[in-house]
Amino acid sequence: MAMIERSDTGAVARLTLNAPERMNALSDAMLAALMAELETLAGQDHIRAVIIAGAGKAFCAGHDLNEMTLGRAAADDGQAYFADLFGRCAAVMMAIRALPQPVIAEVHGVAAAAGCQLVASCDMAVAAEGTRFGVNDVNIGLFCSTPMVALSRAVPRKQAFEMLTTGAFVNADRACEIGLINRAVAPDALQSATMELAQTVADKLGGAVRIGKRAFYEQLEMGVEQAYLHTGDVMTQNMMMAETAEGIEAFLSKRSPNWSQ
Known part of the structure; x- marks a missing residue:
């Protein structure tokens, strides 16, 4: 068993x-x-x-x-x-x-x-x-x-x-x-x-959740100023993802995003 x-x-x-x-x-x-x-x-x-x-x-x-x-x-x-x-x-x-x-x-x-x-x-x-x-x-x-x-x-x-x-x-x-x-x-x-x-x-964008989970625990161990600097970098990286751009465009166009996940 x-x-x-x-x-x-x-x-x-x-x-x-x-x-x-x-x-x-x-x-x-x-x-x-x-x-x-x-x-x-x-x-x-x-x-x-x-x-x-x-x-x-x-x-x-x-x-x-x-x-x-x-x-x-x-x-x-x-x-x-x-x-x-x-x-x-x-x-x-x-x-x-x-x-x-x-x-x-x-x-x-x-x-x-x-x-x-x-x-x-x-x-x-x-x-x-x-x-x-x-x-x-x-x-x-x-x-x-x-x-x-x-x-x-x-x-x-x-x-x-x-x-x-x-x-x-x-x-x-x-x-x-x-x-x-x-x-x-x-x-x-x-x-x-x-x-x-x-x-x-x-159902969310897998790549965004993966980097978000990592950043969640990383920033908990930091001071507030360092945490903002770090998560600003993380969000910038997230914004560079093609599927994030698609998600934003889909929201603005009032349609579901076409994500490959």
């Missing part, structure tokens, strides 16, 4: 974490499979939006604690394994950010610890009402320090700190209020609502 199931609908790729018996935990195999899919998608310009979902009753329960326990059997009590594991997980999260296409998390059931990190790392997220989000490993004596990186960049710092230090879960409505997800929808509408958002993005 494949750890990741991929299905494409037009320009939208859907990646489904497929280890429902383990609540789609980010095991060594799952991280490797997800990274491989992301590396493939990075070179596929015909795909203009990506959805990450989970099979079974949960989106993702975080790291595989059984594997982590086995890692302690090494002579160094697992120190090298843990360092490598958290490094590989961080690389996957950074690959989502670096992916040219926008990535949307389709979340249901539970998104816990590194699973919540995965949601926070995606560019957007849609969740079913009743979904629970938490960075709860503090309850077992492990502070979610690596999930904290994505979470603290997705929600206000006081909300992130409360989640990290109390281990408490928030529901989908609260996750929407604090900005962890874009919207909460009825469970039976989750897949269609996520696909609608993905298709809306995929």
Whole structure:
């Protein structure tokens, strides 16, 4: 059974974490499979939006604690394994950010610890009402320090700190209020609502969205003056694209643009 199931609908790729018996935990195999899919998608310009979902009753329960326990059997009590594991997980999260296409998390059931990190790392997220989000490993004596990186960049710092230090879960409505997800929808509408958002993005000029996503994250790390200088350069490059000129001409002529995408 494949750890990741991929299905494409037009320009939208859907990646489904497929280890429902383990609540789609980010095991060594799952991280490797997800990274491989992301590396493939990075070179596929015909795909203009990506959805990450989970099979079974949960989106993702975080790291595989059984594997982590086995890692302690090494002579160094697992120190090298843990360092490598958290490094590989961080690389996957950074690959989502670096992916040219926008990535949307389709979340249901539970998104816990590194699973919540995965949601926070995606560019957007849609969740079913009743979904629970938490960075709860503090309850077992492990502070979610690596999930904290994505979470603290997705929600206000006081909300992130409360989640990290109390281990408490928030529901989908609260996750929407604090900005962890874009919207909460009825469970039976989750897949269609996520696909609608993905298709809306995929219908845009792919080249413009690709350079825009890259610039979005680049400017967040800059001061305001530098950010304006950088994004001015990006917009200038965007204006030089033939398909952008076509889009402007189509708008002025009150017709649909003729984009090859």
